[in-house]
Amino acid sequence: MKKNALTVLAMSAGLALTLGACGSSSAADSSGGDPATATGSLRVMIPTYPLSNEGKAEFQKVVDDFNKTYPKMTIEPDFVTYDNMNEKISTSIASGSGYDVLVTGIGWIQPFAAKKVFKDLAEVGVTREDVSTNTVEAMLPAVTHDNKVYGYPLIADARAVAFRKSAFIEAGLDPEKPPTTMAQLKAAAEKLTKRDAAGTITRPGFDFWAASGAYRQVFTTFLASTGTPLFKDGKPNFNNEEGVETLEWMKSMVNNVQSFGQQNSAKKPLVYTNEAPMGMVGGAVDCSEKGIGQANCDDLSFFLLDNGAKAEFVGGDIASIGAKTKNSQAAWTFIESLTKPEANNAQAKLNSKIPATKTTAETGQAQSNPLSKFVAANLSHAAYEGGATNWLEVRKSFNSGLDEVLLGKRTAEEVLSSLAALSK
Template identity: 45%
Template sequence: MNSPTATRLVRHLACATVLAAVLSACGSGAGADGDAQDADPASVTGTLRVLTPSFGTSTAGKNALQQVIDTFHQTYPKVKVEADNTTFDTLGQKISTSLAAGQGYDVYVTGIGWIPPFASKGLYTDLSTFGFTKSTLSKDFNSALYDAVQYDGKIYGVPLIAGPKIVAYRKSMFEAAGLDPDKPPTNWAELRADAKKLVERDASGKLQRAGFDFWAGPGGLPQDYTAFAGSVGGAQYSAAGKPTFNDAKSVKAIGFMSDLINKDKVTDYGLVSSDSTALVLKGKAAMGFVGGYLDCSEKTGVGQDVCDDLGFFNITETRPAMYTGGQVASVGARSKLKAAAYTFVKVLSSQESETAMAKLNFAVPARNGATAEDPAGAFALKNLQHAAFQGGSTGYLETRNNFGPVIDEIVLGKKKAQEALDELAATEK
């Protein structure tokens, strides 16, 4: 989780070779896990290094992070917290650089799909060390996120937020086009037909309003692909971690997306607004992807009138699918403050902290019983059982670097879908 725009994709996982080498050196044989808890947390000293992309640099983000630190200090008052507030674009680079320098983090917040690549190299601590079991997971967190925090039968992460990219439509535009505003598309054929009725171009062919918006610039289509592939029962990887993104279902999904852009011309390739706001929210698209949190206020958000005009639906063909990213928190395997690190993770995964992070990341809390006051969040929480995730293999992050450009080549007609996807799959074999 994971973020919904193309800028939140991990495009540059630099130092991959160095990362693999240093991680191999910090596997299970490099040292024992240490004590599961401190006898007297109030007397523990040291510096807890935390790597997180969850809070950003806004005032609201800084305040939310400080609240987590203040709460942690109620238990560990003498432990200094050194928070590296990074972005997903630089997260992989930060991890590899820190390990190469022999200074791994105590707490890692990473994305959906990141657990297998790093857990397989020994970066994380098995959370059963602290009594966090499958029973704990199922009791406290949304079931849609269970697989995302496990590898090889062990739990290496605590779910924080789910970051869906859901589909919204403008009811008023449906009605003006002669469509029923209470009946959004229920399959691909209906989506295509409605998008063709809703698109508006001038006499020269210049797009005035998209019929369907992918909310993705160049390189940013993998999330949308995940939803379309999921809607025909496809997934990027098998349960055994083998690539399946080159199977018939995936080829069909990318082909449909390409047809919407190139044949039906319901939008233009790579179209995004100057401020990265989803075009549906700006009235520049009648249907399209938006984030899982929507600020309806007049001062800081899109306004109540826009929120009232929105309806939501899942991409559906043989089944509903909703792309979902997200974020999970882990304890570093080489941490010398593991009990304190786990306490910090528990604070991060509290209802209060998850709610704050969700608003900052267009997401929803991962905890059971979470609610959302905004319409997008309410729809996302209600539909998390339809989540379609990226990832599922130990080589996922390297493949993810190339996935966006490969889909672009297909959409732009530079390569045939089967050929391009087969080539990408071969890099993981």
């Protein structure tokens, strides 16, 4: 834990130093001429494809597609993980050998756009309308900064709430009418919670699917279900009545229907293994015998919280162009290859996510399991985290601050106000 904190501190310092050196000027585009004769290479940083044989084979298909347009250009991929992405970006910028294409996540766009690490995609002819028309419209705010588009969604990592129909029936709840508001959810969860004679929770009624220090995304989801996004126009939107009420409600759930930070040893949603009758889940479930099995899948049903607005938490992989690239046009062509339906579907399959396209509900990955089908059909209710230009630093404080409230060490008002003060 200390090592992680140290890494973050060191890399933040590194980022601050190196990003400061980033200029706003764009280099002349050397790939803007005839693609057939353009030469050189594109440096691509991408966490979307795992470095497995299968991942590399799928990535090669994208490269082959790109080479149909730019036959003489080569791709230099740098396969990274989200855990070490910031170190990779900061060292590449520091060395002056930045990437031409960077695939990052939701939450990365505004911080790096503000530091002029990413290029305004208008320079390659991409507009807000293009993103709205071709991808998930609800993800548009997540890829814009100062009304300019800095990223193009590839795949979406959506979350829903799942429940066991059999458990609902056993507890006298109607599986056809799952709870939607926070009050209903709490009442149902309390009914579903099982305790031993000493009052200790033996089966949580609701699984937050969050370890200690990781309640941030759950808070974002519940807050969004009140119609309150975490940030509005880049400004904090959580230090208000809705934010305090949401956090107080979460506090009333923790150690009441589930022990603080409870997870199983595989860190997978407890609903899948029937360790909890209801709780947060990801965006895909494997119903085969290698996964949770068809019988378990058949017992699951899904819903979204709606305290005034339906909210489905969405993360995802976003493609951007490096501000200092000399090959903007080629970089955009490569992103286009990444967003072809076949490539998109392969990325989604490799990551248990869904394609972030307008027609996501019809894609093979979305149709492959009931959970993906559900989240794909509800992508229009996407709620995302981030929006502040210093989000990557603030989110760490979010994690510890929310824990303090949930454990009763500080009040929700106090913590949310201090987090708002930290956000830029």
